[in-house]
Amino acid sequence: MDKIIVRGGKKLTGTIFSSGSKNAGLPIMAASILAEGKYILRNVPDITDIQTMIKLLRIIGAEVVFNKNELTIINKGFSRYEAPYDLVKTMRASIYVLGPLLARFGKAKVSFPGGCALGARPINLHLEGLQKLGTTIEIKHGYIYAYTDKLKGGKIFFEKKSVGATANILMASVLAQGITTIENASCEPEITSLAHFLNKMGAKIKGIGTEVLTIQGVKTLHSIDTTLISDRIETATFLLSAAITNGNITIKNCSPVHLGFVLDKIKEIGFSLQISKDTISITDKGEKKPVEISTNPYPGFPTDLQPPFAALLSTIKGKSIIYENIFSDRVMYISELQRLGADIKLNGNQIIIKGGNKLTGAPLIASDIRAAAALIIAALASNGKTEISRVYHLDRGYERLEEKLAKLGADIERVKD
Numbered sequence: 001m002d003k004i005i006v007r008g009g010k011k012l013t014g015t016i017f018s019s020g021s022k023n024a025g026l027p028i029m030a031a032s033i034l035a036e037g038k039y040i041l042r043n044v045p046d047i048t049d050i051q052t053m054i055k056l057l058r059i060i061g062a063e064v065v066f067n068k069n070e071l072t073i074i075n076k077g078f079s080r081y082e083a084p085y086d087l088v089k090t091m092r093a094s095i096y097v098l099g100p101l102l103a104r105f106g107k108a109k110v111s112f113p114g115g116c117a118l119g120a121r122p123i124n125l126h127l128e129g130l131q132k133l134g135t136t137i138e139i140k141h142g143y144i145y146a147y148t149d150k151l152k153g154g155k156i157f158f159e160k161k162s163v164g165a166t167a168n169i170l171m172a173s174v175l176a177q178g179i180t181t182i183e184n185a186s187c188e189p190e191i192t193s194l195a196h197f198l199n200k201m202g203a204k205i206k207g208i209g210t211e212v213l214t215i216q217g218v219k220t221l222h223s224i225d226t227t228l229i230s231d232r233i234e235t236a237t238f239l240l241s242a243a244i245t246n247g248n249i250t251i252k253n254c255s256p257v258h259l260g261f262v263l264d265k266i267k268e269i270g271f272s273l274q275i276s277k278d279t280i281s282i283t284d285k286g287e288k289k290p291v292e293i294s295t296n297p298y299p300g301f302p303t304d305l306q307p308p309f310a311a312l313l314s315t316i317k318g319k320s321i322i323y324e325n326i327f328s329d330r331v332m333y334i335s336e337l338q339r340l341g342a343d344i345k346l347n348g349n350q351i352i353i354k355g356g357n358k359l360t361g362a363p364l365i366a367s368d369i370r371a372a373a374a375l376i377i378a379a380l381a382s383n384g385k386t387e388i389s390r391v392y393h394l395d396r397g398y399e400r401l402e403e404k405l406a407k408l409g410a411d412i413e414r415v416k417d
């Protein structure tokens with residue numbers, strides 16, 4: 001197992017390129033199940049979650065080649081309809097194959113994902129939505145067995161917004177007979193990019209980017225090429241890494257338009273941002289102040305940035321509060337930040353930060369992808385050496401983050417345990 005060692009106190013400066021989006025890439029890869037042919041996906045991040053999805057597509061029967069951020073998937077018709085436990089337990093997004101397998105073959109067997117470091121994470125909305133489209137579902141021996149003679153369009157109202165359920169139902173409904181409507185659909189850029197991808201394959205989805213999606217089922221789809229959108233969470237992770245060191249960096253190839261509230265909060269804290277269509281530069285303006293943040297579905301403030309922002313706010317003098325409204329258990333990193341000397345505590349869903357303590361390096365354990373990023377950000381501002389273990393969490397979602405930060409001047413390295 002690898003560890004990341006950070007010696008804090010170095011100002012980040014320079015230019016960096018954003019990678020393609022993990023959460024856009026995963027459902028698009030699953031969508032390749034929907035039609036035979038050759039798909040080329042560009043700007044795909046080389047991270048372990050993408051590798052896990054590659055393994056899953058190979059198990060189902062695809063030929064996959066991944067070379068220098070370009071992914072080729074050849075679907076010549078599949079022989080297996082299963083997402084096994086070993087893969088689902090390492091990546092919940094494996095559930096994305098459920099909708100496409102049902103749409104294409106009328107059957108699927110997918111391991112039931114359990115809880116994770118973010119809490120219980122139910123999948124009731126995925127299953128209820130598929131049932132509304134005419135699927136029979138049984139849970140046996142830890143697996144979801146799903147069957148249908150033919151998916152039929154239906155009216156689906158999500159009582160709660162869900163990125164994963166919206167993606168799964170979209171992928172199932174594009175080949176269903178008749179019209180499906182999804183109300184209270186997620187509007188995340190990753191969902192919008194999936195919907196555009198499906199339309200390019202020949203699907204008929206209307207309302208893209210809104211809370212009501214209307215899907216007119218079609219008989220067949222075809223394979224296509226695409227380039228993934230950039231990863232908004234990685235972009236913000238760079239901005240926060242620079243901010244905590246009072247640095248001055250430029251991120252190219254990113255999508256500022258996907259980061260509305262996030263950029264507003266960075267400015268409200270007191271950093272200066274120069275923004276163009278696909279570039280953001282951050283500079284330290286001097287005076288800083290604490291802020292209040294509430295996580296919400298897009299276009300609200302993303303829960304994935306709650307831990308990284310908590311790391312930055314630990315160093316900003318005054319009382320900041322973050323209200324975590326999506327994953328109430330996304331708090332395991334808090335006790336690790338306390339080990340660095342941060343004054344941060346939990347009260348219900350409120351993360352209360354009395355910022356401004358001097359942070360000092362310590363051994364830390366990462367508990368999930370964004371917790372790992374938060375610990376690295378905090379370590380960049382900590383005096384002395386911080387050693388972060390279980391960095392396989394980081395590698396699930398960030399493409400060589402330590403190499404990119406080192407290029408910007410951070411004293412950071414990966415070592416074998």
Ligand code: EPU
Nearest residue numbers: 023093121122123124125126161162163164165304326369
């Ligand atoms: N929920 C239900 N029932 C369901 C599905 C979700 O109650 O059937 C609840 C969840 O428990 C949560 C809320 O609805 O409280 C939102 O969950 P959502 O389904 O939107 O999350 P997800 O699809 O499981 C994706 C991202 C996460 C990101 C969330 C929220 C992928 C692969 N994962 O998860 O990304 O935090 O949306 O934006 O796209 C990450 O990248 O580190 C990550 C965890």
